[in-house]
Amino acid sequence: MTTSEAVALLERYRAGEITADEVLRVFRVAPYVDLGFARVDTHRALRKGFPEVVFGAGKTPEQVVAIARRIWKNSGRVLVTRVTASHARAMRKAFKRAVHHEIARCIVVEREPLPKLEGTIAVLCAGTSDLPVAEEAAVTAEVMGNRVERIYDVGVAGLHRLLSHLDVITKANVVIAVAGMEGALPSVVAGLVSRPVIAVPTSVGYGASLGGLAALLTMLNSCASGVTVVNIDNGFGAGYAASQINALAAVTK
Amino acid sequence: MTTSEAVALLERYRAGEITADEVLRVFRVAPYVDLGFARVDTHRALRKGFPEVVFGAGKTPEQVVAIARRIWKNSGRVLVTRVTASHARAMRKAFKRAVHHEIARCIVVEREPLPKLEGTIAVLCAGTSDLPVAEEAAVTAEVMGNRVERIYDVGVAGLHRLLSHLDVITKANVVIAVAGMEGALPSVVAGLVSRPVIAVPTSVGYGASLGGLAALLTMLNSCASGVTVVNIDNGFGAGYAASQINALAAVTK
Amino acid sequence: MTTSEAVALLERYRAGEITADEVLRVFRVAPYVDLGFARVDTHRALRKGFPEVVFGAGKTPEQVVAIARRIWKNSGRVLVTRVTASHARAMRKAFKRAVHHEIARCIVVEREPLPKLEGTIAVLCAGTSDLPVAEEAAVTAEVMGNRVERIYDVGVAGLHRLLSHLDVITKANVVIAVAGMEGALPSVVAGLVSRPVIAVPTSVGYGASLGGLAALLTMLNSCASGVTVVNIDNGFGAGYAASQINALAAVTK
Amino acid sequence: MTTSEAVALLERYRAGEITADEVLRVFRVAPYVDLGFARVDTHRALRKGFPEVVFGAGKTPEQVVAIARRIWKNSGRVLVTRVTASHARAMRKAFKRAVHHEIARCIVVEREPLPKLEGTIAVLCAGTSDLPVAEEAAVTAEVMGNRVERIYDVGVAGLHRLLSHLDVITKANVVIAVAGMEGALPSVVAGLVSRPVIAVPTSVGYGASLGGLAALLTMLNSCASGVTVVNIDNGFGAGYAASQINALAAVTK
Amino acid sequence: MTTSEAVALLERYRAGEITADEVLRVFRVAPYVDLGFARVDTHRALRKGFPEVVFGAGKTPEQVVAIARRIWKNSGRVLVTRVTASHARAMRKAFKRAVHHEIARCIVVEREPLPKLEGTIAVLCAGTSDLPVAEEAAVTAEVMGNRVERIYDVGVAGLHRLLSHLDVITKANVVIAVAGMEGALPSVVAGLVSRPVIAVPTSVGYGASLGGLAALLTMLNSCASGVTVVNIDNGFGAGYAASQINALAAVTK
Amino acid sequence: MTTSEAVALLERYRAGEITADEVLRVFRVAPYVDLGFARVDTHRALRKGFPEVVFGAGKTPEQVVAIARRIWKNSGRVLVTRVTASHARAMRKAFKRAVHHEIARCIVVEREPLPKLEGTIAVLCAGTSDLPVAEEAAVTAEVMGNRVERIYDVGVAGLHRLLSHLDVITKANVVIAVAGMEGALPSVVAGLVSRPVIAVPTSVGYGASLGGLAALLTMLNSCASGVTVVNIDNGFGAGYAASQINALAAVTK
């Protein structure tokens, strides 16, 4: 129920066309609907330009295209994550503007990119096998209007590589640290910077890496303050949360 | 090695008192020391007024007081977390200004509180048993200079209580959502707001709550975007990360 | 041993044809047999019309058809769950009346549907990926003679969608709440209704969802009273238990 | 906001004392409050006489008494679960009518017991060590107005004891089956009856019983249809859910 | 119902005092009772002299004594396992003949010991910390009428100690191998003998011994054929199973 | 070193051809070799006719045939477990006498079957999906010279089926109880018989069956005395251990 519909209802009541009871019966149900619309409205204002996102995994190419079309109509911006080759083919056929980020396993369709926020998000990853997750985070952040600094292959077993990028890292508003195996990167990074660090464990590793659980536990138990964690391989979640933080900085200026 | 010491060294070299080799031998070791000081300096600028923190658990009252005294001398601000009654007694004896936040199990000693940042941090908790962890988060955020809105006992099994606070929650820069048992609060909250939500699982529960692991897993698997997670019962970590985000908003204005 | 056989036995004893010992030897073994028949009888009375069920997974199409034929002969009603495409082909070839519920991965063969009980069972699911499990629950309940209200895609991250269906949900005799990932739906629902809620965790998710264990733990630790849980992905079990409850309401009228 | 307050608001609008905008501002916030009251109202009608429940564990005797007093004032009926000896002393001091069920670790205070519903709930337990959990389930069900049949010490290793109670078990509307160690009781029972079986794993056992996880897994994996499960040691939850089912049967008559 | 009662019943039927229906009504219920007695009877014959066993843990001294008295009256032989000092005091007060095996944490009361079976059971343990579990196994086997050879402190890290007892071990009918920490003893032993080896993991160890789970897994994964496993610390279970095997050998002679 | 070689050595010493030191140097190394032969000798006597076994999984058909040929030459009896179709083809090509037990996934090659021992081994399984494991146990026991009674599809959810076979089960020397899902069968069986019960968990099930871990835990926590457990799906291990027990009975006659 929109505000004008609500006002119309009240006016019909004032005009004596309906009783107070009838008004209340509508309002008793309305709030939930209202809440829905309100939420969409508020969010549209706050998150303007943020793409709605399609999680591709487990969906057929046809389903992905259909959902993407609906989002495109509303917002002119679509992000599809976890795409396969056949998703990509179908999307490129359906959308001339579709850009396939292969390593990130993402497809982006945009009328025009969002204007970039001022601050940067640094995306670090420990090893080359962590690249797909790091790229998913980076592409997500970029399509949401952020400048992203990629600093890859800076695992803690070769500390000098990490330290040589310290300047770029300390200048970022938020740091996303992606790591599999022992997952020590976020702890080391959070000890070096004073900004929020979002840790992303990856399922890279073997033996007792337990599909990423080992890295996840490492990150949750970080002895460095300021580290928060997202689910294993959840590059999108990290990119999204980092974007919220970076946007907050920009919004509150 | 301070900058003036480094300059002195160079001058002795220029004066021919020492060789280039001797200069390099010093600098080869120095960086690490330098790094340390540099880091402290940088951080002091960025985090000015942020307290250094003592984790009380497993330390004797004497140890806590000794460490607190050293921090006090440097910064005039001490936060001790996870304190017992005897920690509290010893600290109050040693510091006239010591304030004991009993539920939060924290002690704060400050010359004067930090000036408050403009935005607010909302701290939500699901049940009364989650209070100690929520208060630890709230007190941590407050002593770091943040305004905190406490919204307690808003578990998802009584949705109306949560929804009745929606205004306050949506106005916050960051939301800390503390919950034990099934840990569903952060997902519901993140679906309602567009700001970062930091989820804190607590060890409250019994049976298959597995000491908080169930709530932790719930939060990591949240279907709502924008949720990041800290360790079980880690109220301090959540308060610290939320403060970093809120400070970022203020700093970047 | 039927009652008439037992009476015949006693008469032969009275007639002196057999000794007391011989009677007792028979009765000492009989109970187990008796128990078997008793049980089938009782159950046939109580559960009349309930289909016997074939779990298709891991069986060849030939095996499924053979078992289905035997059940069909007895009861004129067969439910096969977890069917593959080749199961479906074989069943449709063998039974003209076979209906293949593709999303539910079920096949139903019925002479005529059972008359519907009066109350309704509401089947909710959190995301579109939970559909197969939700549909398995719904089809199971329907073939057992229940009216089912499907309310899909009402995850807790979009609370307004759930709340807009509150009327239908509160009118149901039993609610089945299906959810993967963080599995918070049953807790939220059980806080809104006063009827039994059967929670079904699904293996949907990735990272630390641990193949549905995360959702399972969430549901077991629900802070809302009245939630009981079945195994991961066990839509059939939930539909069956919900049907027992709904039938109980009808039976006891 | 009560209905009369809402009507008064509308009348002030009709009288021109306030604008439509002011009415809408109130209603936009109201629903959540309304929802709360609505829910309590609805529930009061449906659940009339059901006690509100205090979970004693982790609360001080004073806290328990204070919460109990508030509930008592509203409803004249209080159930406190997981009470210690000191909870019991404090409650008996505060309430003359307080009855302490020692084995169940519960305290009940009632002006007068609820009239009993017609059907019965059968509470079974496997071993004497499971008694506290079984009694918690039984007392919960009784205070909610149910007739309870207790059938204890009927573990599956002595099948004859279980079978000798078959008549009572099959007559119950709902069966609660409580078991620790290997937790096989619910499977065996569900194979014998056609009514819903609520399985309660207990933390009784040693070695690889893993604090009840072994029994929990057994019950979730039951090969018998119609078994749903609650958390380890959650006798209250089972009693509550069973009561909902039994009440449903009565309500729908 | 005893056999003579059953015969009496049949005679009353033959005498025309009761109808066939009345006989059947009794027999329909009787079997379960019968089963019970039958089972006890059969078992008494097969297991003659085997004590009924009281699991002391979690029972009060009064409860233990009461149960022991009842068993004593029936069989003149009682084994109580997992006894505390106060159990022991109470039992010695109640039974003059009570023998307290302190290390085994068992109490045995016997009119006279059972005559010994011919074969031997070898009980091995890896370290001195495993003694209580090994002794529980040994005492259980002894009170059930077996000759027991104790070979202690023969962990695999000191292979020569184990090998020096090879003669005794290979002569035993059954071997019980008790080990904590890495639990490798049963594998090594089963490679040396051709008789059944019952492996008992103990909760001895620290760190990643996980309360005996590590040893349990080791034993289940034994690469040596002929190893079967009981629960962690379940010395009684091993002694009981070994006794069944040894008795089988004797019985079948 | 054979005995005659050892005697020859001693004779050379007595003849003064070698010194005592030289004799001792040989004997110091010999034992290990000796041990090997001794063991084979002893075992050959005790286990005469027992086949050596090839675990087929993970071996190429060529490897399996090569190992089988070597065993065949020594003993005229080969058991290959976990065979695939291509193993079977290769074995049948290499050995005319090869018999492929398809459900058991075993191949047996024998010059002539062993004479049967007197007692029987009962192999029970709970569901049809447990058949391959049950058959592996049965075939293993048969090829080792035991009479096997197969009693299949007697899960505890249909108790009457199990009870109707009670006579056969109680007459067996050893019972192997195979079950997946909740794994309750061994507990129920061990409560009914007085002979050793070897429990075999299977990986049959879904959801929280955890690949058989749930059933494994159930069996380890059995409340019935006399149950020992082998690894998940380890039908061979159960058949082997049962055979050792049955052979022990026969040997000791």
Next chain:
Amino acid sequence: MTTSEAVALLERYRAGEITADEVLRVFRVAPYVDLGFARVDTHRALRKGFPEVVFGAGKTPEQVVAIARRIWKNSGRVLVTRVTASHARAMRKAFKRAVHHEIARCIVVEREPLPKLEGTIAVLCAGTSDLPVAEEAAVTAEVMGNRVERIYDVGVAGLHRLLSHLDVITKANVVIAVAGMEGALPSVVAGLVSRPVIAVPTSVGYGASLGGLAALLTMLNSCASGVTVVNIDNGFGAGYAASQINALAAVTK
């Protein structure tokens, strides 16, 4: 920054071309770079001839060849682990000298092998299925310049085979003990020798071997002193660590 560059910088300072501040600004950043080079330098001296290693798993043949080419240019020695058949083909095509160790799943390319260190490394494995991991350890150690003694198929269930190799084992500087299933080999070996034992659990096994976790736990809980453990299937890690130890012995001579 190389030493000569650093000296040049200092000379420009002494010459008055740049200020002390400019020197310090360079050195403040330099250390990290320096650290990198320093480390490489130091290591090149210490580890001279040690190959840099490519982990093949998850890389395309093209990626492997490209990385191998870069390493080859620097060091004339490449070790690729976890190679597939297509990796091998591509490498053999690219490098004439490439040697494919098939069982070890490794490829080695060397201008000339390193001169062998004096001591030996003994590589033991328990079963033939552990061969790939054992060979990976052995090849790694060999390419790093060590003499390796392979002692395979010496599982603890056939103790005599292990003991017959005792001489070779005790002479080694380091022992690598590879075992799957119950993983008892390292404990037994460490009880027999006084040198460091590196334990490698393998994922060989089934049922409750949990993909090697069972063996891993066994090894961590070893009751024999001197055992350290690497990750499941990590033959390379064991070979590398053993090589470090053996090199240490040689270096310190």
Next chain:
Amino acid sequence: MTTSEAVALLERYRAGEITADEVLRVFRVAPYVDLGFARVDTHRALRKGFPEVVFGAGKTPEQVVAIARRIWKNSGRVLVTRVTASHARAMRKAFKRAVHHEIARCIVVEREPLPKLEGTIAVLCAGTSDLPVAEEAAVTAEVMGNRVERIYDVGVAGLHRLLSHLDVITKANVVIAVAGMEGALPSVVAGLVSRPVIAVPTSVGYGASLGGLAALLTMLNSCASGVTVVNIDNGFGAGYAASQINALAAVTK
């Protein structure tokens, strides 16, 4: 059997007092005994001066003293680990020379300390809570004759502290890296040095540290080569293994 006893036996044979058979019967059993003595002898030579060790945990003060007395008599050197205050009192009463290392929870009794080996062992720990485990490692290494460099409180969240000790660390023959919480220290250290790193996880931490399992997994999954791991809190094991490696270096000179 000692060598002289063996020679005597042979002489009796040569003298015709006993037959070859009798000699062989003795030797067939002897080897195991021999093995034992041989082993002790060999080891005494290799490990001369290494203390035998008593694990104090779970032993009474009297037991500890008794075992210590026996060891003292043989070797004049005793190390007791995991001692309580009462162990310490009893030991100091029994041995004038007993030194109680309180933080390490160790007691050392020595006639005179071993002469120190030349190389050093560096013991690092991440936090002050890890001190007891680090000290246990250090004291163990010292009493075994090693020089130990303690470098404490160098967690990876404050990298500069670690780096400032790089010189000492790189000079050590072996590094023991002790860490709880996220356990990242060993990875970082192993990336900086070329010597073996022994990682010791500690049970320090809370929440999802799982009693040290998180740190253990981190260390097993280290991306840095050359890390091997011991059990949680096993400072003794690390000290012992490090000592073996350091001794090896010395021995092989």
